[in-house]
Amino acid sequence: MRDGIEDKTAETARPKLTYPFEHAPQTGEAVDVAPGVKWLRMPLGGPLGSINVWAIREGDGWAIVDTGLSGVETRDGWRAAFAGPLEGKPVTRVFVTHMHPDHIGMAGWLTRKFDCQLWITRLEFVTCRSLALDTGREAPAVAIRFYKAAGWDEDALDQYKAKFGGFGRGIHVLPDSFHRLNDGDRIRIGDHEWEVVVGSGHSPEHASLYCRDLKLMISGDQVLPKISSNVSLFPTEPEADPLTDWLTSLAHIKDRVPDDVLVLPAHNEPFRGLHARLDHLIGGHERGLSRLAEALAEPKRVTDVFSVLFRRRIDENLLGLATGESLAHLNCLRGRGLATRERDAQGVDWYRATA
Known part of the structure; x- marks a missing residue:
């Protein structure tokens, strides 16, 4: 849903990625990244500013990959795109990499408008529907206990209660059915075959799309060039180990997808240097885990380890994100x-390194 908080790995040298496109498209414009594949952007609030979405020519229409956040600005962006670079041609189907609102938010609008089907992995679809049902609910007691155990004070808990239930507000009503994507599926989209490469950690069953013929990989949020994806623990599955899942997924991508691809990420710009970026992401988190293990020589609460993992000050706006990421690191060490x-x-958890 959001990028991760930049951590102390920023102090290490970043890999020298290359960015082949001089200019990014504005809303309503498109850049051709390969024959029959267009790069578009839809607006987002906050520091990210926009999300990249992709159009793949399919017969006399377009297969769309990711959709933007539900809302008037995104709807107007799509209308401008159809009136301009998409030449008024219909959408044949909608692919969604994962269930975060900036990716799936307009899937219901597009599939209804063009009477086409949503293609997504099963866990992403059912998880999204489940979270959308929380819209307007009061925060459950189990979630309050979860964040109290992390060291949150009463003010932070009150703010969480006030904000709870907002996930579904960024999502147009989802379609009532979907076509399931599975890891390893080979799907003909337009003139070329694309392979589904599933990863997890950032979301339950994230689907990237790799085209061997075009040497392209649509990576969604699984691999981003300038920011590290948010990998968090949540109250719904408090004993999960999403960081191990994510690190395993990154290694899996390196084994399956060659280094010569042009990576089409959800945020920032298309880039080359996939394997170097994967190595940097894995190494950065391993260094963070080592620092964290050293810091736990004395018992600490979750809120006590923020300075170990993050360079920036954690204020009330970043508290939930920092808590989720810190818990993911702590559960990885426990695992x-x-x-x-x-x-x-008092119901507060204390973590200590094993002797």
Whole structure:
């Protein structure tokens, strides 16, 4: 849903990626990235500013990959795109990499407008529908206990209660059915075959699309060139280990997708240098885990480890994100047998490195 908080890996040298396109498209414009493949952008609020979406020519229409956040600005952006670079041609089907609102937000609008089908992995579809049902609900007691255990004070808990239930507000009503994507599927889209490469950690069953003929990989949020994807633990599955899932997924991508692809990410610009970027992301998180293990020589709460993992000050706007990412790192250490957790009489968890 959001990019991760930049961590102390920024202090290390970044890989020298190359960016072949001098200019990014404005809303309503498109850049040709390969024969029959167009790069478009839809507006987002916040620091990211926009999301990249992709149009693949398919017969007398376009297959769309990712859709933007639901809202008037995005709808107007799509209308401008159809009136301009998409030449008024219909959408044949909608592919969504994963269920975060900036990716799936307009899928319902597009599929209804063009009477076409949504293609997505099963876990992303059902998870999205489940979270959308929370819209307007009060925060559940289990979530309050989860964040209290992380060291949140009463003010932070009150703010969480006030903001809870907003996930579905960025999503147009979802289609009532979908076509399931599976890892390893080979799908003909237009003139070329694309392979589904599934990863997890950032989301449950994220689908990237790799085209061997065109040497392209639509990476969604699984691989981004300038920011690290948010990998967080949430109250719905408090014993999960999403960071291990994510690191495993990155290694899996390196094994399956060659380094000569042009990567088409959801944020920032298309780039070359996939394997170097994967190595940097994996190495950065491994260094963070090592720092964290050293810091746990003395018991610490989740909120006590922010300075170990993040360079920037964590304010109330970043508290939830920082907590989720810190818990993901702590659960990864626990899974490796490098840390233990103990809850005190006040319901707060304390983490300590194993001897």
